[in-house]
Amino acid sequence: MRRVFGLPFPYLDTVGIGDGLGYNGQPWTDTTPLFDPGLSKQLTYQINIGDAAREDLTSKKLAAGCFVRDINGTVSDLLIHEMTHVWQYYTRGGITGRFSVWASSAVAPDSSYSPVPGGSWGSWDSLDVELQASIVEQWYHNGERKPDFWYPYIRLVLQSRGHALTYASGLTLNELNRDLASLRVRNVD
Numbered sequence: 774m775r776r777v778f779g780l781p782f783p784y785l786d787t788v789g790i791g792d793g794l795g796y797n798g799q800p801w802t803d804t805t806p807l808f809d810p811g812l813s814k815q816l817t818y819q820i821n822i823g824d825a826a827r828e829d830l831t832s833k834k835l836a837a838g839c840f841v842r843d844i845n846g847t848v849s850d851l852l853i854h855e856m857t858h859v860w861q862y863y864t865r866g867g868i869t870g871r872f873s874v875w876a877s878s879a880v881a882p883d884s885s886y887s888p889v890p891g892g893s894w895g896s897w898d899s900l901d902v903e904l905q906a907s908i909v910e911q912w913y914h915n916g917e918r919k920p921d922f923w924y925p926y927i928r929l930v931l932q933s934r935g936h937a938l939t940y941a942s943g944l945t946l947n948e949l950n951r952d953l954a955s956l957r958v959r960n961v962d
C-alpha cells in the first residue's frame with residue numbers, strides 16, 4: 774500500500790472490507806463511520822467487494838467470478854482501485870454527508886472507465902473519481918513502473934501531501950512531466 778499511495782495514509786485498521794455488493798453486482802466503497810465493539814478503532818471507510826473479500830487481497834488471481842457482474846482485473850487490482858476511493862475520501866476530508874463511489878475495472882474490456890495512455894491529459898482534479906481510480910489501478914496492474922504514462926499522477930499527486938497535493942492536482946500531465954524531469958535532474962525521483 775505504501776508503494777502505491779505513499780505516507781501518511783489512513784491507518785489500515787480504519788478500513789473495513791466487506792462482502793457486500795452494490796447496484797448491479799458491483800464493488801463499491803464509501804465512508805460511513807461504523808463502530809464494532811470488537812475493534813479498538815472506528816472503521817471510517819468500507820470497501821465492499823463481494824466474494825473477493827474472502828480471497829488473499831494481495832493475490833494476482835483474477836477477480837472474475839466474485840461478482841454478479843464480472844470484472845476482469847485481479848483481486849489486488851481491485852483492492853488498489855477501491856483504496857484509491859479511500860484516498861479520495863481521505864484527501865477530501867471535511868466533506869460532510871456521505872457519497873458513494875461506484876467501482877469499475879480499468880482492465881475490463883467493456884469498461885467505460887478504461888483510460889488509454891497517450892495524447893494530452895488535463896489535471897488530476899479535472900478527472901472524475903472513477904477515472905482516477907482506474908488510472909491508479911492500471912499503473913499498478915502494469916507493474917508500478919516509473920516510465921509508465923500515468924506515473925506523474927502517481928508520483929506528484931497521489932503520493933503528495935498538503936500544499937504539494939493542492940498544487941500538483943491542478944497541473945496538467947504535461948506540466949507534471951516537466952516537474953518530474955526537474956526532480957530527476959536533482960536525483961530525487
Ligand SMILES: [Zn+2]
Pocket residue numbers: 854858874875876877902903906
Ligand atoms: Zn471505482
